[in-house]
Amino acid sequence: MPAEIWGPVFLTLRLATLSTVILLVLGTPLAWWLARAQARWKEAVATLVALPLVLPPTVLGFYLLIGLGPSGPGGWLAGLWGGRSLAFTFEGLVIGSVLYSMPFVVQPLRNAFEAVGDRPLEVAATLRAAPLDRFLTVALPLARPGFLTGAVLGFAHTVGEFGVVLMIGGNIPGETRVLSVAIYDYVETLQWPRAHLLAGGMLVFSFVVILGMTLLEKRIGRARG
Amino acid sequence: MKNLLLAVFMALAGGSVRAEEINVAVAANFTEAATEIATAFEAATGHRALLSFGPTGQLFTQITQNAPFDVFLAADSARPARAVEEGLAVAGTNFTYAIGKLVLWSADPGLVTDETVLSSDGFTRIALANPETAPYGAAAVDVMRNLGVHDRLEPKFVRGNSIAQTYQFVATGNAELGFVALSQLAGRTEGSAWIVPDDLYAPIRQDAVLLSNGAGNPAAQAFVGFLKGPEAAAIIARYGYGTDAG
Numbered sequence: 001m002p003a004e005i006w007g008p009v010f011l012t013l014r015l016a017t018l019s020t021v022i023l024l025v026l027g028t029p030l031a032w033w034l035a036r037a038q039a040r041w042k043e044a045v046a047t048l049v050a051l052p053l054v055l056p057p058t059v060l061g062f063y064l065l066i067g068l069g070p071s072g073p074g075g076w077l078a079g080l081w082g083g084r085s086l087a088f089t090f091e092g093l094v095i096g097s098v099l100y101s102m103p104f105v106v107q108p109l110r111n112a113f114e115a116v117g118d119r120p121l122e123v124a125a126t127l128r129a130a131p132l133d134r135f136l137t138v139a140l141p142l143a144r145p146g147f148l149t150g151a152v153l154g155f156a157h158t159v160g161e162f163g164v165v166l167m168i169g170g171n172i173p174g175e176t177r178v179l180s181v182a183i184y185d186y187v188e189t190l191q192w193p194r195a196h197l198l199a200g201g202m203l204v205f206s207f208v209v210i211l212g213m214t215l216l217e218k219r220i221g222r223a224r225g
Numbered sequence: 226m227k228n229l230l231l232a233v234f235m236a237l238a239g240g241s242v243r244a245e246e247i248n249v250a251v252a253a254n255f256t257e258a259a260t261e262i263a264t265a266f267e268a269a270t271g272h273r274a275l276l277s278f279g280p281t282g283q284l285f286t287q288i289t290q291n292a293p294f295d296v297f298l299a300a301d302s303a304r305p306a307r308a309v310e311e312g313l314a315v316a317g318t319n320f321t322y323a324i325g326k327l328v329l330w331s332a333d334p335g336l337v338t339d340e341t342v343l344s345s346d347g348f349t350r351i352a353l354a355n356p357e358t359a360p361y362g363a364a365a366v367d368v369m370r371n372l373g374v375h376d377r378l379e380p381k382f383v384r385g386n387s388i389a390q391t392y393q394f395v396a397t398g399n400a401e402l403g404f405v406a407l408s409q410l411a412g413r414t415e416g417s418a419w420i421v422p423d424d425l426y427a428p429i430r431q432d433a434v435l436l437s438n439g440a441g442n443p444a445a446q447a448f449v450g451f452l453k454g455p456e457a458a459a460i461i462a463r464y465g466y467g468t469d470a471g
Contacts, residue, residue: 069397085350085400087397088350166386170352170399170400171383171385172384185358189282189286190289
């Protein structure tokens, strides 16, 4: 297959991997807080995180286009290394993907942390485990299935992202021309053999990911039960 | 609940009885002119033209897949001709309704004076419409090739999905400058622009064609007739398009 086809594939994998890592790093403390905190306004924060589930990608794309641009915070950030806008950059896509896929990572993590419950943590506390110790050696291992689900969903959802990328990407090969945009282009320019190749690949990929995750979750469930 | 459904159904059915409705696929650069023409068309004939906007290539792809369009206003002459060849449009009905003009435009009032800006290093991103699907994008590539700056500028390209998205990339300042349609700047004075001389690109002959879907529809035929008439011509000229007449 020519580079024209492989380019978007590798770019998409790079975007999804990086976004997933960032999502896990940001999502874990957030989900922990949402699961454990008593603050009354925490559900407002949870709602903010969940918004991309229901908003059309055009809403996020529109705000990102302005926010990443020269008069928004993205322009200021880009200015730190001499750029003027984060739109049309790989970094801009990572920011968009993290926002867009956030609920897919935070929700499973929060559920997993809530499922751990108070009891194991209280027991650990009576054994004089410090809070960080309790989190790292008790809560994290018990919440492992949540991490698996969150990581897989976050990764897969980023791979499947389209609307936001179309609006803030600018279709630059090697930088923002991801799989979904490449497929769209091939369809629109009637290059259907190529569109079939990539679209078929996505279909198989998505099927394998979801099936694999379901089977793995079942196995973990059995091992515990 | 039943009454509500009935009321909704009556309202929907009633709407289509009053006036004939047709669907028109419109190239993105012609958005504003077409909207004005559709309003004038409705005032003159009572028929309603529902407009769908997009890049010409994308609209054409939809037409090959039996999209329910009655008339196609493209941004080139190739795709309407191909629609006729492939039996998707009525032979002999294609005609040039407008000749498009390309502009190099920036939201920054001081940036664009003439073509010299293209050889300067005064910008990081230049926007153009995707040359594969949008004729204005192909024309922009022509211009840069003829000026000998294409290969040097290519790493700075951002490609809009249509000329409308290209305009928006430049308007938001995310790209410092870009090639847009003169019609998009009609009535706007902000920023700086250079109207690209005609000899730098092949004329953007924008053809319209009556699609097979609308062949037997009097309202679709009326729309094509209206587009050729003086009222539409005045609107088209006001948006900065050339016509075959002058």
